[in-house]
Amino acid sequence: MKNILTKGRISLLTIFSILLIDQLIKVAVKTSMYFHESIHVTDWFYIYFTENNGMAFGMEIFGKLFLTSFRIIAVGLIAWYLMKIIKRGAKTGYIVCISLIFTGALGNIIDSVFYGILFNESTHSSIANFMPAGGGYSTWFYGKVVDMFYFPIIDTTWPAWIPMIGGEHFIFFSPIFNFADAAISCGIIALLLFYSKYLNETYHSHE
Template identity: 50%
Template sequence: MSFKKATIIVFLILLVDQISKVYIKTNFLLGESIQAFGLDWFEIRFVENEGAAWGTRLPGEYGKLILSLFRLAISPIIGYWLYKSAKENAPKLLIVAIALIFAGAVGNIIDSLLYGVLFDESTPSQVATFLPENGGYASPLYGNVVDMLYFPIWEGILPSWIPVWGGKSFTFFNAIFNIADMAISTGVGILLVFNKKVFPKTKPAEQEVEA
């Protein structure tokens, strides 16, 4: 796969990711949810998180800043890996996986870097405004990541015989995420599941000569 095609993949993912986030941010109250396509197990639920993928967060006063700086540092490395792999005609599946991971990383970086400046605060009673007169709700690198995809596939009480969690309410799957998170997870999943295809073992030069 050429670098141009990989760039198109990255651009399309970023476009869908940012359009969905801006729409949710400027049309939903914080915590508001609607059923998607009339399905009980698929909701659009607006939440914001200060941390990593799938709603996790780093504790402490500087947790958010550390995470944002880490994303800024690691993204160019992933981008170079994508460029190098495409130029060296690496397996197509590897290039797709890297493109997904890179797009997801950049998508969430945009939130952290710019959303605190571009929007005012979302609350349960107020929808955020784009470019508010009084300025944004946070400094650059301190913006919250917008999440909205929620799949509560099963909700119920766990059997009492299950250790620790028995008799307690349980939801599968209870993480709320976004398109960028999904792209990163899909890319990592491809690398893990198709490891032998994306990282094929090459024969030593001596064996190739003998053959």
């Protein structure tokens, strides 16, 4: 029982820490930067404020309400699974990975559900305010997810002699993402690198 409580506390600490950092960054960017404003940190790292209606890394596939509903259902299932593996005494690292994925998804849900009513519109000429007198830019479940991390590690032009693509602009790793996206990605990568065998054992134990 003591071991389960310890693993549960580690999971909660991971969830609250990541969620707090994610929301603090998003609110700071949203209330201090113009839309599409860019802050040069290094030649391969920028703080670039943008927003999206879709999934992680700005991919838009389905309708907004469907996406938000899907996220909520997915987070509910992950929360159920997380509680289950904690009770079963799963490895601490595995629990942390699932906690990262859960928190990342939850962080973007908060944007989708609440930001439309908590902030007014961010534009190229005006900075958004928190709880504006005139109301937010949208309604419940129609908020936009705030993104800001941009890592154009390689920003160059293809040599003219290369067929088809010669002379075209090329950027390696162009997605703009947020801290929640990073938490999801880190959780998934760590699962695949360190717990693929454990995942396989967990799957077969349910067969």
